[in-house]
Amino acid sequence: MNMLADRRFLLVAVVALLSTNVFAAGSGVVGENLFWLALILISARLFSPLASRFGFPAVLGELLLGVVLGNLNLLGIEYFTKIASDPTVAFIAELGVIVLLLQIGLETRLKDLVSVGGKASLVGSVGIVLPFVLGAFVVGPMVLPGLEQNSYLFLGATLAATSVGITGRVFRDLGKLSMPEAQVVLGAAVIDDVLGLVILAVVSSLVQAGSVSAFEIFRIIAEAVAFLGGSIWLGRLVSPHSSRWLAKLDAGPSMLFAQVLATGLFLAWLAHAIGLAPIIGAFAAGLLFEPIFLQHYETPKVVREVEPLLDGVSKAEKGKIIGVLEKHTHHQHEHMIEPIGYFFVPVFFVLTGMQVDLSSLSDPSTVMVALIISAVAILGKIVAGFAAARGRSAWIIGWGMVPRGEVGLIFAMVGKQLGVMSESMFSVIVIMVILTTLVTPPVLTALLKKAGTETAG
Amino acid sequence: MNMLADRRFLLVAVVALLSTNVFAAGSGVVGENLFWLALILISARLFSPLASRFGFPAVLGELLLGVVLGNLNLLGIEYFTKIASDPTVAFIAELGVIVLLLQIGLETRLKDLVSVGGKASLVGSVGIVLPFVLGAFVVGPMVLPGLEQNSYLFLGATLAATSVGITGRVFRDLGKLSMPEAQVVLGAAVIDDVLGLVILAVVSSLVQAGSVSAFEIFRIIAEAVAFLGGSIWLGRLVSPHSSRWLAKLDAGPSMLFAQVLATGLFLAWLAHAIGLAPIIGAFAAGLLFEPIFLQHYETPKVVREVEPLLDGVSKAEKGKIIGVLEKHTHHQHEHMIEPIGYFFVPVFFVLTGMQVDLSSLSDPSTVMVALIISAVAILGKIVAGFAAARGRSAWIIGWGMVPRGEVGLIFAMVGKQLGVMSESMFSVIVIMVILTTLVTPPVLTALLKKAGTETAG
Numbered sequence: 001m002n003m004l005a006d007r008r009f010l011l012v013a014v015v016a017l018l019s020t021n022v023f024a025a026g027s028g029v030v031g032e033n034l035f036w037l038a039l040i041l042i043s044a045r046l047f048s049p050l051a052s053r054f055g056f057p058a059v060l061g062e063l064l065l066g067v068v069l070g071n072l073n074l075l076g077i078e079y080f081t082k083i084a085s086d087p088t089v090a091f092i093a094e095l096g097v098i099v100l101l102l103q104i105g106l107e108t109r110l111k112d113l114v115s116v117g118g119k120a121s122l123v124g125s126v127g128i129v130l131p132f133v134l135g136a137f138v139v140g141p142m143v144l145p146g147l148e149q150n151s152y153l154f155l156g157a158t159l160a161a162t163s164v165g166i167t168g169r170v171f172r173d174l175g176k177l178s179m180p181e182a183q184v185v186l187g188a189a190v191i192d193d194v195l196g197l198v199i200l201a202v203v204s205s206l207v208q209a210g211s212v213s214a215f216e217i218f219r220i221i222a223e224a225v226a227f228l229g230g231s232i233w234l235g236r237l238v239s240p241h242s243s244r245w246l247a248k249l250d251a252g253p254s255m256l257f258a259q260v261l262a263t264g265l266f267l268a269w270l271a272h273a274i275g276l277a278p279i280i281g282a283f284a285a286g287l288l289f290e291p292i293f294l295q296h297y298e299t300p301k302v303v304r305e306v307e308p309l310l311d312g313v314s315k316a317e318k319g320k321i322i323g324v325l326e327k328h329t330h331h332q333h334e335h336m337i338e339p340i341g342y343f344f345v346p347v348f349f350v351l352t353g354m355q356v357d358l359s360s361l362s363d364p365s366t367v368m369v370a371l372i373i374s375a376v377a378i379l380g381k382i383v384a385g386f387a388a389a390r391g392r393s394a395w396i397i398g399w400g401m402v403p404r405g406e407v408g409l410i411f412a413m414v415g416k417q418l419g420v421m422s423e424s425m426f427s428v429i430v431i432m433v434i435l436t437t438l439v440t441p442p443v444l445t446a447l448l449k450k451a452g453t454e455t456a457g
Numbered sequence: 458m459n460m461l462a463d464r465r466f467l468l469v470a471v472v473a474l475l476s477t478n479v480f481a482a483g484s485g486v487v488g489e490n491l492f493w494l495a496l497i498l499i500s501a502r503l504f505s506p507l508a509s510r511f512g513f514p515a516v517l518g519e520l521l522l523g524v525v526l527g528n529l530n531l532l533g534i535e536y537f538t539k540i541a542s543d544p545t546v547a548f549i550a551e552l553g554v555i556v557l558l559l560q561i562g563l564e565t566r567l568k569d570l571v572s573v574g575g576k577a578s579l580v581g582s583v584g585i586v587l588p589f590v591l592g593a594f595v596v597g598p599m600v601l602p603g604l605e606q607n608s609y610l611f612l613g614a615t616l617a618a619t620s621v622g623i624t625g626r627v628f629r630d631l632g633k634l635s636m637p638e639a640q641v642v643l644g645a646a647v648i649d650d651v652l653g654l655v656i657l658a659v660v661s662s663l664v665q666a667g668s669v670s671a672f673e674i675f676r677i678i679a680e681a682v683a684f685l686g687g688s689i690w691l692g693r694l695v696s697p698h699s700s701r702w703l704a705k706l707d708a709g710p711s712m713l714f715a716q717v718l719a720t721g722l723f724l725a726w727l728a729h730a731i732g733l734a735p736i737i738g739a740f741a742a743g744l745l746f747e748p749i750f751l752q753h754y755e756t757p758k759v760v761r762e763v764e765p766l767l768d769g770v771s772k773a774e775k776g777k778i779i780g781v782l783e784k785h786t787h788h789q790h791e792h793m794i795e796p797i798g799y800f801f802v803p804v805f806f807v808l809t810g811m812q813v814d815l816s817s818l819s820d821p822s823t824v825m826v827a828l829i830i831s832a833v834a835i836l837g838k839i840v841a842g843f844a845a846a847r848g849r850s851a852w853i854i855g856w857g858m859v860p861r862g863e864v865g866l867i868f869a870m871v872g873k874q875l876g877v878m879s880e881s882m883f884s885v886i887v888i889m890v891i892l893t894t895l896v897t898p899p900v901l902t903a904l905l906k907k908a909g910t911e912t913a914g
Contacts, residue, residue, distance in 0.1 A: 031729040033548060034555070038722035045715040049707040088548045091490060098491070250506040254799045258502040261800065265495035272488040305781045306763075313770055324762045339796045342711045343718065 036083045037092070037347070044346030059169045060441040062346050066353020067438075074359060084354045093351040094278065096344035097165045101279040102264035103337055104168045104186065105286015107177050110232070113187050113287070116180060119388040120187025126387040127188060127401045128195040131159035131380030139376045143369045144425055151425060153203045154415035158429050159377045161196050163405025164189035165279065165348065166437055170444045171400075176452075181393050185400035186283070188384075192401070193280045194224040200411060207418050223274045228284060231267055235288035239263075247297045256297045257336040260289060277407065352405065356434045360427050369424075370431035377432050378402050378439075396447050403440045408433040493540045494549070494804070501803030514898040516626045519803050521895075523810015531816060541811045550808040551735065553801030554622045558736040559721035560794055561625045561634060561643065562743015567689070569640050570744070576845040577644025583844040584645060584858045585652045588616035588837030596833045600826045601882055608882060610660045611872035615886050616834045618653050620862025621646035622736065622805070623894055627901045628857075633909075638850050642857035643740070645841075649858070650737045651681040657868060664875050680731045685741060688724055692745035696720075704754045713754045714793040717746060734864065809862065813891045817884050826881075827888035834889050835859050835896075853904050860897045865890040 044062050051061030069080045083089060113120075134140075136156030141147075144155075164186065171182045201220050205212045246255050264285040271281025303325045310318045361367055378399075385398025412429045415421035421429075501519050508518030526537045540546060570577075591597075593613025598604075601612075621643065628639045658677050662669045703712050721742040728738025760782045767775045818824055835856075842855025869886045872878035878886075 031726050031735070034722045034726035034729065034735065038719040038726065041715050041722070042719040045703075045707065045712050088545045091545045246502075250502065253795075255502050257796055257799050258498050262495040262499040265491045265498070269488050269491040269495065272491065278488070278491065306778055309774060309778050309781065310770075313767075317766060321763055321766050324766065336796050338710075339714055339793050340800060342714050343797060 032083060033086060033088055036089060037343075040347050040350050041343060044350065045342075055445070057170050057441040057445045058173050059166060059349055060438070062349035063353040063356075063438055063441070066350040067356045067358070068353075069350065070354030070356060071358045080354070084351065089347065089351065092344055093348040096341075096346070096348035097279055098264065098268045098282040099261075099337060099341050100165060100169060100172075100345050100348070101282040102261070102268075102286045103341055104172060104177060105264075105283040106260070106289060106337065107172070108183065108186060108283075108287060109290070110236070110287045112178070112180075112183050116183045116187055119184045121191055122388045123184055123384045123397055123401065124188035124191030124195060127162065127381050127384030128160045128192055128199065130383055131377060132156040132199060134376050134380055135159035135373070139372065143372050144422075144428070147422060147425065148420065150203075150207045150418075150420040151415075151422060153206065154411070154418075154420055155373075155425060155429070157196075157199045157203050158404070158408050158411045158415070159373070159380060159432075160192075160199055161404050161407040161411055162189050162192040162381075162401050163403050163407040163437075164283075166403040166405055166440055167400040167444065169345075169349070170441050170448070174445065174448050174452075176448050179451075181389070181396040181400065184388060184397050188397075188401060190228065190280055190283065193277050193407075194221065194228075196407065196411075197224065197275055200414065204414065204418060207420055220275070224276055227271060227274050227276065228280070231270065231281070231284050232287055235263070235267075235285070239288045243297070251297050253297070253336060260285075260337060261340070263288060352437065355406075355409070356438070357430070360430055360434075363427070366424060366427050367431065370428045370435070373428055374432045374435045377404065377436055392447065392451050396444070396451065399440055399444050399447060403437045404433045405437050408436075489540060490543060490545055493543075493546060494800075497804050497807050498800060501807065502799075512899075512902070514627050514902045515630050516623060516806055517895070517898040519806035520810040520813075520898070523807040524813045524815070524895075525810075526807065527811030527813060528815045537811070541808065546804065546808065549801055550805040553798075553803070553805035554736050555721065555725045555739040556718075556794060556798050557622060557626060557629075557802050557805070558739040559718070559725075559743045560798055561629060562721075562740040563717070563746060563794065564629070564634050565640065565643060565740075565744060566747070567693070567744045569635070569637075570644050573637060573640045573644055576641050578648055579845045580641055580841045580854055580858065581645035581648030581652060584619065584838050584841030585617045585649055585656065587840055588834060589613040589656060591833050591837055592616035592830070596829065600829050601879075601885070604879060604882065605877065607660075607664045607875075607877040608872075608879060610663065611868070611875075611877055612830075612882060612886070614653075614656045614660050615861070615865050615868045615872070616830070616837060616889075617649075617656055618861050618864040618868055619646050619649040619838075619858050620860050620864040620894075621650075621740075623860040623862055623897055624857045624901065626802075626806070627898050627905070631902065631905050633905050636908075638846070638853040638857065641845060641854050645854075645858060647685065647737055647740065650734050650864075651678065651685075653864065653868075654681065654732055657871065661871065661875060664877055677732070681733055684728060684731050684733065685737070688727065688738070688741050689744055692720070692724075692742070696745045700754070708754050710754070710793060717742075717794060718797065720745060809894065812863075812866070813895075814887065817887050817891075820884070823881060823884050824888065827885045827892070830885055831889045831892040834861065834893055849904065849908050853901070853908065856897060856901050856904060860894045861890045862894050865893075 043065055044058075047061035047065050048058035051058055051064075070084060072079070073081045133156065135158070136152045140152040140155045144151075167185055167189070168177075171177050171179075171185070176182055198217055198220055201216060202212050205216065243259065246259050249255065264282045267281035267285040268278035269281070271284070272278040303322065306325065307322065310321060313321070381401040382395065382398030384401060385394040385396070388394070389397055408429065412421060412426060412433075416426060500522055504518035504522050505515035508515055508521075527541060529536070530538045590613065592615070593609045597609040597612045601608075624642055624646070625634075628634050628636075628642070633639055655674055655677055658673060659669050662673065700716065703716050706712065721739045724738035724742040725735035726738070728741070729735040760779065763782065764779065767778060770778070838858040839852065839855030841858060842851040842853070845851070846854055865886065869878060869883060869890075873883060
C-alpha cells in the first residue's frame, strides 16, 4: 500500500487541500503561486509601456518592479518574501530565461554569428582575463586589504562572469538582435560561459587542493566545446530531416511548437548536465532552426482561406500577398514561442530584481568599496569591447558584456561554500551585481538609440 | 546578513549548482525537470497523431503514456517515480488543466451556457445525488460489508464527484465544444463542483462532529454562488472597459495575452481560496471575454501589410479578405493561449496517467468489487444524462459526466485523513477513478463521431 500511497497523491491540488483546512483552503502554495504569476504577468505588461514612455527599456521596468516587491519587507510587508523563496516560482523564472535565450537563438542566424567569431573570441577572452586580473591581483587587495589570496581569486572570478540575459533582452526589445554588435556580444557571452567555468574550476581547485590539474581544465574545455560544436553540428544535420518527419506525422502548429521548444529544453538540460549554464544550451537550440528547415509545416489556415478570394487579383499582386502571408508562416516558429515568453520571461526579471536587497546599501564604507569594484567590473568589459571594435560599436559591445546577473551570484555563492568569501566581500559583490545589472539596460538603450539615429541620419 | 542570505540565492540555478558537485552538475532538479518537460512535450505530440490514427482521442494517448511511465518502476526503472513526485512538475500540471479550462471557457459563449441552465442543473443534481445514494446506502454496504456508516458516506461522495478536464478535452479535440450537449456537461460540471463541495462538507462534518451545521452548508453555497455569479457579472461589466484601457496603453498582442491569462490565473486563485476547484475559476474567467470586447487591440501586422496590396481588388472582395484576416484577429485571444496549452496541458494528463498504479489490479477480489463500484459510478451519471435529454444526447451528456479524475482522489484522500477510508475501499476507489477516467475518452469519441455522421447524413 505504501508504494501506492507514494505516487497516488502527487497533484499539488491534493497537497494544498490537505495542508490547509479543507473548507477554508486558499493559503496553500498552489493558490498563492497562481496569484503571484497573474500579478507578475499583468504588472510586467503595465510597467513595460510606462517604462518606454520615460525612455527606459521594458526590462528595467520589470527589474525595478522586482526591487520594489522584494524590499516591501523593509516596510513590514512579508508576503512577497515567502513567494519569492518558492522553488516552483524559481523554476518558472529559470524557464523564462531559457525561453528568452531560445528566442534569441531563433532570431540569430548561425552564419552571422560565425562571421563575427574572431571578434567575439577576442571580446570574450579579454572580458574574462582583464576583470579577473584586476579583481584578483590589483584592485581587490587594494580596497579590501588583509584577506587571504584565495578570496581575491574568487572576487576576480566574480568580476569575470557575464550574464547575457539582460543584454539579450535589451537588444531584442529594441529589435536590434541582427546588428553585428549584438552578434559579437552573443558569441562572446557563449565563450565567456565556457571560460567562466574554467576559471571557477581553477580557482576552486586552488582553494580545495592547492593545485590545479591541467587534465581537469582540459576536460572542462573539451566537454564544453564538444557540447556546443556537437549539438549545433548534429542538430543542424538532423533538424531539416526531423522537421520533415514530424510534419509528416502532424503538420499543424502544435508539432512545430513542440519540436522547437522541446529541443530548447533538451539542450538546456544537456548544457546544465555538463556544468554549463542552461541558457547556453537554449541559445544553441535556437541556432539549429532556420525558417527554411520548417517549410514542411502546414501553411496556416488564414492563407488557405485568403487564397481562393484572390481570383480577381493580378498574378504579381497575388504573389506578393501570399508572400506576406508566407513570410509570417516562415517565422511562425519564432512567433509561437512568443506567448510562452510573455508568460515566463517577466518572472525571471522580476525575481532577479527581488534579489536586490536595498538594506545592503546601508553601510557607507561597503557601498564605497562596492562602487570602486563596480567601476572595475564595468571598465574591464568596456576595454574588452575596444579590443574588437572602435567608437560607438566598442561602447555597445562593452556595455553589452557588463551585467553579471545571476552568474556573478553563483560564483560568489560557491566561494562562500568554500569558506573563502568574507561577509564584507560578499556584500560588495552583491552591490556590484545589482549595479551592473540595473545600470546596463538604460545605458545600452541610450547607446543603441543614438546609433539608430545616426545611421538613419 | 541573514536577511540578505535568505533572499539572495533564490534562483533554482544556484540551488541546483550547490546541491550537486559544481563541475559535475546535472542531477539537480532543475535539469531533470527540463528534460522531463521536453520529454512530455514531444511525446504528447507524437502520441496524439498515433492515437488518432487508431481512432482514439489524443488525450487517451497522453493518459496511456502516463500509465506506462508511471509503472516502469514495476520493471525496476525508478527514474520517473522521482520526477512525478516533484512539486514543480505537479504545479505545471495544475497550470495545464487551468489553461485548458480557460481555453474551454473562452470558446464557450455565456448565453449558450445560460440557455441550457435548466438542463445542466438537472444533470448536475441527479448526477450528484444518485451516485451518492447508491454508493452510500445501497451498493457500498452490499459489496464491502462490515464497515462503519461513515465509510459508506465517503464512498458515496467519491462516486458523486465529476472532473470536467477529461471530458472538456475530448469535446475540444473533436471541435464539438459548441454543441448543446457540451454546454450541458460544462454547466453541470460547474454545478457539480459546488454540490460536491457541499457533500464533502456535510460528510466531513458528520464524521468529525457527528452533526451538520445548516449554517455551514449555507455559507459554502452562498460563497460559491457569490464567487461564480459575482466574478462573471462583475467581470463582464469590467472587461469591455478594461480591454479598452489596456489596449490604449499597449495595443499589441502581449497585452491582450496578459489580460486573458492573468484573469484566468487570478480567478483560479480566487476559486481555490474559497474552496472551489481552481479550474472552475479558470472556466469562469474564460466566460468573461467575448471576441467583441477585445476589438480595441491592434490588428496584427499581417493585416496591415496585406491591406495596401489589395488596391487592384474590388471593394467587395477586399472586404471579404480583410474579413477573413479580422476573423482570425478576433479570435486572437483564443489562439494566443494555445501555445501555453500545448506546453502545459499534456503535463496534466501524463501526470494523471502516472497516478494509475497497475499493481492495484493484482488482487482479483478487489478488482471485482471495483468493477461493480465502477459500474455504479457510470450508471449514476448516465441516468443523470437521461434526466435532461433523450437518445444519443442523453448518452453523450451522461458519459461526459463520468470521469472522476483527480476530484475523486481528493475526496478519497480526505476520507483517509479523517480515518474512515479503509485500505481496501481506497484501492477500490482508485481503480474506479482509473476506469472512469480511461474509459470515457474512447466511448465519448465514438458517440460524438457517430452523432457527427448521422447529422451529416
